Amino acid sequence: xxxxxxxxxxxxxxxxxxxxxxxxxxxxxxxxxxxxxxxxxxxxxxxxxxxxxxxxxxxxxxxxxxxxxxxxxxxxxxxxxxxxxxxxxxxxxxxxxxxxxxxxxxxxxxxxxxxxxxxxxxxxxxxxxxxxxxxxxxxxxxxxxxxxxxxxxxxxxxxxxxxxxxxxxxxxxxxxxxxxxxxxxxxxxxxxxxxxxxxxxxxxxxxxxxxxxxxxxxxxxxxxxxxxxxxxxxxxxxxxxxxxx
Amino acid sequence: xxxxxxxxxxxxxxxxxxxxxxxxxxxxxxxxxxxxxxxxxxxxxxxxxxxxxxxxxxxxxxxxxxxxxxxxxxxxxxxxxxxxxxxxxxxxxxxxxxxxxxxxxxxxxxxxxxxxxxxxxxxxxxxxxxxxxxxxxxxxxxxxxxxxxxxxxxxxxxxxxxxxxxxxxxxxxxxxxxxxxxxxxxxxxxxxxxxxxxxxxxxxxxxxxxxxxxxxxxxxxxxxxxxxxxxxxxxxxxxxxxxxx
DNA sequence: CGCCACTTTGACTGGGATCAATCGCTGTGG
DNA sequence: CCACAGCGATTGATCCCAGTCAAAGTGGCG
Numbered sequence: 001x002x003x004x005x006x007x008x009x010x011x012x013x014x015x016x017x018x019x020x021x022x023x024x025x026x027x028x029x030x031x032x033x034x035x036x037x038x039x040x041x042x043x044x045x046x047x048x049x050x051x052x053x054x055x056x057x058x059x060x061x062x063x064x065x066x067x068x069x070x071x072x073x074x075x076x077x078x079x080x081x082x083x084x085x086x087x088x089x090x091x092x093x094x095x096x097x098x099x100x101x102x103x104x105x106x107x108x109x110x111x112x113x114x115x116x117x118x119x120x121x122x123x124x125x126x127x128x129x130x131x132x133x134x135x136x137x138x139x140x141x142x143x144x145x146x147x148x149x150x151x152x153x154x155x156x157x158x159x160x161x162x163x164x165x166x167x168x169x170x171x172x173x174x175x176x177x178x179x180x181x182x183x184x185x186x187x188x189x190x191x192x193x194x195x196x197x198x199x200x201x202x203x204x205x206x207x208x209x210x211x212x213x214x215x216x217x218x219x220x221x222x223x224x225x226x227x228x229x230x231x232x233x234x235x236x237x238x239x240x241x242x243x244x245x
Numbered sequence: 246x247x248x249x250x251x252x253x254x255x256x257x258x259x260x261x262x263x264x265x266x267x268x269x270x271x272x273x274x275x276x277x278x279x280x281x282x283x284x285x286x287x288x289x290x291x292x293x294x295x296x297x298x299x300x301x302x303x304x305x306x307x308x309x310x311x312x313x314x315x316x317x318x319x320x321x322x323x324x325x326x327x328x329x330x331x332x333x334x335x336x337x338x339x340x341x342x343x344x345x346x347x348x349x350x351x352x353x354x355x356x357x358x359x360x361x362x363x364x365x366x367x368x369x370x371x372x373x374x375x376x377x378x379x380x381x382x383x384x385x386x387x388x389x390x391x392x393x394x395x396x397x398x399x400x401x402x403x404x405x406x407x408x409x410x411x412x413x414x415x416x417x418x419x420x421x422x423x424x425x426x427x428x429x430x431x432x433x434x435x436x437x438x439x440x441x442x443x444x445x446x447x448x449x450x451x452x453x454x455x456x457x458x459x460x461x462x463x464x465x466x467x468x469x470x471x472x473x474x475x476x477x478x479x480x481x482x483x484x485x486x487x488x489x490x
Numbered sequence: 491c492g493c494c495a496c497t498t499t500g501a502c503t504g505g506g507a508t509c510a511a512t513c514g515c516t517g518t519g520g
Numbered sequence: 521c522c523a524c525a526g527c528g529a530t531t532g533a534t535c536c537c538a539g540t541c542a543a544a545g546t547g548g549c550g
Contacts, residue, residue, distance in 0.1 A: 062386050064472050070386040084379055087372040089481045092379045108484035115364045115371070116486035122360050122367035127332045129374040134329055134337045136381040141307050141315040143388040144433030148538070179496060188389030193538055195498060211496090211547095227309050236334045239353035241361035393506070424528060438506055440530060456515095456528095491550100498545065505538090513530070520523085 004028045006052045009078030009166075013235040014124055017243045023114050023121065028052045028104045036177075040095040040103070041082075047091045049105045050082040056101025057177055060084075060093040061185065071186040073135070074098075074159065076166050083129065086111075099177050123240040134231060143188050146227070148197050151187040153226035156207065156214055161230045172219060177212040249273045251297045254323030254411075258480040259369055264490040268359050268366065273297045273349040281422075285340040285348070286327075292336045294350045295327040301346025302422055305329075305338040306430070316431040318380070319343075319404065321411050328374065331356075344422050368485040379476060388433050391472070393442050396432040398471035401452065401459055406475050417464060422457040 004025040010016060016024070031054050034040065041047055043062055058075040072093055075081050085091040086108060115122040135158070142154045160174045180198070181191040189197070201207050206222055208215040216222060249270040255261060261269070276299050279285065286292055288307055303320040317338055320326050330336040331353060360367040380403070387399045405419045425443070426436040434442070446452050451467055453460040461467060 062382070064386070064390055066472075068390045070389045072382045072385060083371075084375050084382070086484070087375045087379065087480055088476060088478050090478075092382060092476070112364075112368055112484040112486045115367050119357075119361040119364060119367065122364065122371070123357055126328075126360070126367070126371050126374060129371060129378065130329050130332045133374065133378050133381060134332065136378060136385060137307070137317045137329070137337060140317060140381060140385055140388065141309070143385065144315045144430075145309055145313045181496085185389075190539055191497085192499090192540080196538090199498085227311075231333060231337070233333050233335075235332055239331070239357040241357045426528080435507060436529085437508080437531090441506090444530085493548105493550090495548090496546080499543085501541090503538100503540075504536105506535105507537090508535075509533085511531085513528100515528085516526090518523100518525085520521105 005054050005078040006080070010121075010124060012165075013127075014120070014237055014240075020118050020121055020243060023118055027106045027110055027114070028054070029106065031102045031104050033100070033102050034097045036097050036099050036101075038097040038101075040097065041091050043091055043094045045091045046089050047082055047085045048089070049107055050080060050086070050111060051095075052104045052106075053077055053079045053081065054102040054104060056103075057098040058095050058101060058103075059098050059182075060095050062093045069185045070188070071182065073132070074162075076162060078166060080125075080128075098182075118244050119241045120243045124235075124237070127235055127237075131231075138229065138231075142226070148187070148189050148193060149201060150226045151189070152183065152194065152197055152201065153206070153222045154228055155183065155187050156216060157219075157222055157226055157228045157230070160216060161232055165232050172216045174214050174216065175212055176214045250299050250323040251325070255366075255369060257410075258372075259365070259482055259485075262488045262490055265363050265366055265488060268363055272351045272355055272359070273299070274351070276347045276349050278345070278347050279342045281342050281344050281346075283342040283346075285342065286336050288336055288339045290336045291334050292327055292330045293334070294352055295325060295331070295356060296340075297349045297351070298322055298324045298326065299347035299349060301348075302343040303340050303346060303348075304343050304427075305340050307338045314430045315433070316427065318377070319407075321407060323411060325370075325373075343427075363489050364486045365488045369480075369482070372480055372482075376476075383474065383476075387471070393432070393434050393438060394446060395471045396434070397428065397439065397442055397446065398451070398467045399473055400428065400432050401461060402464075402467055402471055402473045402475070405461060406477055410477050417461045419459050419461065420457055421459045 006028045007021055007024050010024055040058065053075050055077055058081060060072045061069050062072065063069050081095055084093065142151050159176055163174060164170050180194045184191045184194040198209055206218050208217055251273045252266055252269050255269055285296065285303065298320050300322055303326060305317045306314050307317060308314050326340055329338065387396050404421055408419055409415050425439045429436045429439040443454055451463050453462055
């Protein structure tokens, strides 16, 4: 059995009991490898499984009938994906591998069983779901009420903050395996305009970008520009029910 | 004891057992009345309670330091609000009463107890949380990748769809107690531009608006314009654990 | 070595912002 | 019953951020 990324993620939030740990690890079995570009599923598919990212990046996206694309969220190691398709059966967005990745799939029922056996984990999953909503809300504010430069700054900072939460280390150099087109589709700008903004931000000594490597040269300046709020505090588990066993 | 809006809402999704029903109704006690404009709580407050909307409209909003406002979501009868503040303690957004409203508050702990006693309700709450994420994703796509007219059309349609889900009736006349400024803050436009767009849409016989009353004159045209997806299907509860009692 | 995906740059256009008045309704107090 | 205040809606003039179209540059890889 290999190390469970999901356990690694969740135990940052909560001191897991052995049986909780086992239940979570049980969801992350039978890893499969997908090359970059693989479409894990497509908007509208009837999805009955959830996935946990072991390694690599995925992104969820939707397309308008005009062909325009909006990237909704990025998924890293330890993230559970597919939960958004759990309410209705149809996947509301497509999931695409941005890099080569390793993923474990498990059926929905397993989540139900976990909820029944471990109410504290149910509360934890609920909280994580709420964190996702907060993340989406922050993106919404960014798209609705700030200009292109601030949106990009926000994107870089939020990716950096999430990576930091995964790896535990604070590094101004962030690997962001996205093209300028991808960046644009994430923040609602065109590729051409993203290019110009990146050049401007480079001139202003805010960032540096070289292929997939982005360096946050002046992080304080970026935070100020983006009015970024790093919400990665500790999770409040005070209301959780007691753990089973 | 008065009728629980929360029970009314949830039983649309799931055939509730008597004890589940009781647990839910228990969360909706001691209703309080707030006049329109009341700030129920402010961004950053340490919130330890959740609320259920009994009557009226609330909206959640954030402000940038520049003073600009982004409306994130609307809350109607039967909605639970405050869940987004449950992960961390600080409320990520303010909640403001858009009309006079009746609201019930309950402590977070009660949610934890419900999770422990009724795993099936935990699964239901999780699903509802995911529906919220989907709603936010749809708004994100709208703001990121469509023009002002489509954004407004989308807003009107999604409010109409949600109202319909609450009231059960399909009526082209929708009461939307928002000013043009509010509409702009919801879709990322200025009040002035909202005004012009509404005039245009009226000329094109798509809608009619008079104060708080919006009429969807050509609903098909709006759906087409907004590329709107009405996701209000039935909830998939096939993966839920069995009900207790 | 040549293709292909990505980036860079320029010229022009347009949707929506900004600034600034004016209008109209409604509630309130003299 | 009227005057006035205040909020929201309407409208015009002007500006600018970002989109569009188009072409050339760069670098990795088969």
